[in-house]
Amino acid sequence: MSAPNKSYDPVEVEALKPEQIARMRDEALAAIAAAGDLAALHEVKVAHAGDRSPLALANREIGALPPHAKADAGKRVGGARGEVKRALGIRQEELEAERDERVLVEEAVDVTLPLDREPAGARHPLTTLMERIEDIFVAMGYEVAEGPEVESEWLNFDALNIAPDHPARTMQDTFFVESAATDDDQSGVVLRTHTSPVQIRSMLDREPPVYVICPGRVYRTDELDATHTPVFHQVELLAVDEGLTMADLKGTLDHMVQSLFGEGMTTRLRPNYFPFTEPSAEMDMECYVCRGASVGDPDRPCRTCGSEGWIELGGCGMVNPRVLTACGVDPEKYSGFAFGFGIERMLMFRHNVEDMRDMVEGDVRFTRPFGMEI
Numbered sequence: 001m002s003a004p005n006k007s008y009d010p011v012e013v014e015a016l017k018p019e020q021i022a023r024m025r026d027e028a029l030a031a032i033a034a035a036g037d038l039a040a041l042h043e044v045k046v047a048h049a050g051d052r053s054p055l056a057l058a059n060r061e062i063g064a065l066p067p068h069a070k071a072d073a074g075k076r077v078g079g080a081r082g083e084v085k086r087a088l089g090i091r092q093e094e095l096e097a098e099r100d101e102r103v104l105v106e107e108a109v110d111v112t113l114p115l116d117r118e119p120a121g122a123r124h125p126l127t128t129l130m131e132r133i134e135d136i137f138v139a140m141g142y143e144v145a146e147g148p149e150v151e152s153e154w155l156n157f158d159a160l161n162i163a164p165d166h167p168a169r170t171m172q173d174t175f176f177v178e179s180a181a182t183d184d185d186q187s188g189v190v191l192r193t194h195t196s197p198v199q200i201r202s203m204l205d206r207e208p209p210v211y212v213i214c215p216g217r218v219y220r221t222d223e224l225d226a227t228h229t230p231v232f233h234q235v236e237l238l239a240v241d242e243g244l245t246m247a248d249l250k251g252t253l254d255h256m257v258q259s260l261f262g263e264g265m266t267t268r269l270r271p272n273y274f275p276f277t278e279p280s281a282e283m284d285m286e287c288y289v290c291r292g293a294s295v296g297d298p299d300r301p302c303r304t305c306g307s308e309g310w311i312e313l314g315g316c317g318m319v320n321p322r323v324l325t326a327c328g329v330d331p332e333k334y335s336g337f338a339f340g341f342g343i344e345r346m347l348m349f350r351h352n353v354e355d356m357r358d359m360v361e362g363d364v365r366f367t368r369p370f371g372m373e374i
């Protein structure tokens with residue numbers, strides 16, 4: 001700030017002359033009017049109303065005036081600065097309104113325009129079918145049990161009464177991960193060929209009674225074709241309790257097929273052989289499409305059961321006492337039943353899927369028609 005000027009002549013303080021103040025104000029007002037957008041207006045504000053603007057500098061000169069001249073000069077400068085400030089405010093509002101209007105036009109969303117929809121996905125029907133089967137048994141009090149897909153040979157075969165030299169060992173073509181050591185009895189490691197080792201794990205982990213349902217992926221060295229895949233899914237069921245009989249097994253199977261295929265459906269058991277069940281059976285369900293009406297009637301062929309009247313589901317039987325013993329369960333006190341079947345095969349006849357390869361190719365056109373069933 002300048003020092004007080006005792007010999008002040010207001011005419012000689014150039015910046016405070018009325019015409020200078022008027023010029024500064026007019027220049028400021030013109031610049032404000034010319035500012036085309038908010039950024040330009042901000043620059044004008046700094047230049048004409050900021051601390052280093054001509055009017056601000058003139059205002060500083062007032063302090064150097066003698067008292068009688070201060071009021072006059074102060075009014076003049078203050079008036080000009082007030083006008084500039086008001087003009088800035090008005091222009092600011094105008095430019096903001098213009099900007100808002102422009103944004104509304106430029107960023108408008110036409111909700112009537114057609115849009116490229118993301119194609120909706122669908123859960124794989126194998127997953128939904130497996131969950132549906134789990135739900136049936138969970139509702140009956142069964143527990144869902146799972147086991148590893150890379151399994152010890154002992155649990156996959158030996159504990160299930162399939163000894164190394166047993167012919168049944170070659171019935172399921174096996175992917176070997178690690179061979180068994182030859183100089184001791186160390187078990188090898190395989191990709192499990194069925195879900196039955198989860199039976200063993202469940203019995204080893206729990207005290208009877210045991211009621212488990214074991215869904216999972218299994219592996220066999222089968223070629224991929226219309227009815228086989230090297231990686232498929234099975235569901236295994238195991239019940240161990242006092243006094244269980246084949247009648248309980250049959251009743252459980254009937255309940256499952258009725259829950260999945262409709263009231264009144266029934267099953268039948270045909271003798272078969274599995275080393276881990278005794279007696280063993282192949283389980284069939286009544287054809288839910290023709291209900292047996294196609295049998296012997298060439299005019300009513302049934303594609304679902306091949307006019308057999310029955311559809312093969314999988315294997316079952318009473319748990320072999322040797323398996324109970326291997327798992328520390330007293331076969332004198334407890335008995336058990338088990339069954340296991342392939343989910344891919346069930347999906348084939350439940351939904352008329354003709355080729356199993358469609359299930360593994362990952363083409364959404366296959367899964368989408370099954371929708372989002374949960």
Ligand code: FA5
Nearest residue numbers: 194196222228229232314315316338339340341342345
């Ligand atoms: C077994 O795997 C026994 N563990 C089932 C069992 C459990 C019997 C409990 C007794 C007690 P099997 O090898 O038959 O059984 O296979 C069962 C089902 O798996 C077959 O009925 C079939 O539906 C399915 N399956 C077998 N191989 C394939 C394959 N390569 N691709 C798709 N599904 C298959």
